[in-house]
Amino acid sequence: MRILVVGGAGYIGAHMCKFLSEHGHEPVVCDNLSTGHRAAVRWGSLSETDIGNPEAIDLLLGSIRFDAVMHFAAxxxxxxxxxxxxKYYRSNIANTVNLLDxxxxxxxxxLVFSSTAAVYGEPKANxxxxxxxxxxxxxxxxxxxxxxxxxxxxxxxxxFKAVALRYFNAAGADPSGLIGEHHEPETHLIPRLLRRAAGDDLDVRIFGDDYDTIDGTCVRDYIHVNDLADxxxxxxxxxxxxxxxxxxNLGNGAGYTVRQVVSAVESVIGRPLGIQVGARRAGDPKALVASSVRAREVLGWSPQWTDLTAIVESAWRWHQKPAY
Structure with a gap:
């Protein structure tokens, strides 16, 4: 299939393009490069098109025959x-209207749509x-x-035929080390810890250690980016x-505390990072863990990256020599 990957120069989109190419499909990247990276487009051609421009996305879809669209841009x-x-109603909703039109x-x-666990809000179940x-x-x-x-x-x-995939905390990088996670600003815990380990002057701290969890810190579900692509x-x-x-839903179905993530990173890099504990952050629930039973039963999907240390190791390979 020829697949238009909207946001294909971003973290998850680039891994998706590599995965599609390796499985015999032809990805075409649609990205305005506002947050994506030209150097991440290594599998498939790049159309530097902004879906915020109705005429531009109409021209792209009118000039090439696509079998499907994967929508990661947001x-x-x-x-x-x-x-x-x-900005969010414009970038996410209005631009998606342009794409669907x-x-x-x-x-x-x-259409396969990249959604998020943020649609759930405060969790009412473990x-x-x-x-x-x-x-x-x-x-x-x-x-x-x-x-x-x-x-x-x-x-x-x-x-239309459409699927929304609600995933939790995307993490890791392709084992090749060719592509990885790079955001500015970086807000995700694992890459922040690894960037600090690699020499970036980042203030990384644990937000609260008095939650009702095994070590007092928040619990989150981490899913490897290649499992998401699959x-x-x-x-x-x-x-x-x-x-x-x-x-x-897409997740490993098992959560790790913030302290466990810090320990895994320190184990991989081989030294302590001296991460301090700060006050709780407003709006942080104590635990967010996915049940992915439906994806396993209906899609036949099962995450292959279930070990946190292995996920961190794959990301560290990238962060030691980032290509962009």
Missing amino acids: ASLVGESVADPL AMRRHGVRR LIDERHPTSPLNPYGRTKRVIEQMLQDCVSAYG AHLRALQTLDLLPGFQVF
């Missing part, structure tokens, strides 16, 4: 979404499954939930067999 910083919500006009009906209520706590999560609802409506009205391809391959709009 503004994704929770704090920024609170401070500047209109162009897809409809040019007869591209298959394991979050797809039946958990969706009550996003911030504009970022709300925009992703609105897009899911748009997709459901497009499936009903236009005959799930996206499986979702695409299963799309035509599934009725209506579908949603799947």
Whole structure:
């Protein structure tokens, strides 16, 4: 298949392109490079197209025949979404409308959408499954939930086939070391710790150690980026067999505390980092862990990277010699 990977120069999108290419498909990257990296586009061609420009995305979809679209592009910083919500409604919702309009006009009906566990809000269960209520706590999560609802409506009205994959904490890097995670600013725990280990002057701290968990720090579910890519391809391959709009959680189903993550990083790099404990951060739930039973049963997907140390090692390989 020829697949348009929107946001394909970003962290997850670049890994998706490599995975697609290795499995015999042709990725075409659509990215405005506002946060993506030209050097990450190593598998498939790059169209430097902004989906915020309706004419540009219409021209791209009209000039090349695509079998499907994978949509990773989004503004994704929770704090920024609170401070500047209109940027998020524009970047995430309005731009997705442009993409869906162009897809409809040019007869591209298959879409795999990168969603997020942020659509759930405050967890009401130890394991979050797809039946958990969706009550996003911030504009970022709300925009992703609105897009899911748009997709459901497009499936009903236009005959689209669409899947939303809600994943938790993407982590790690391809074992080749050719691509990895690089954001500015970096907000994710593992790359912040590794960048500090590699010499960046980052103030990394533990936000609270008085939670009701095994060591007092928050618990999160980490899923390797290549396992995410595998799930996206499986979702695409299963799309035509599934009725209506579908949603799947993606996670390892087992959480790690912040202290366990710090310890894993220190074990991999071979020295202590001296991470200090600070006050709790407002809005941090004590635990966010996914139930991925449905993805396992329906998509036949099972994460291969289940060991936290192995996930960290793959990321450290990248951070020691980042290519961008």
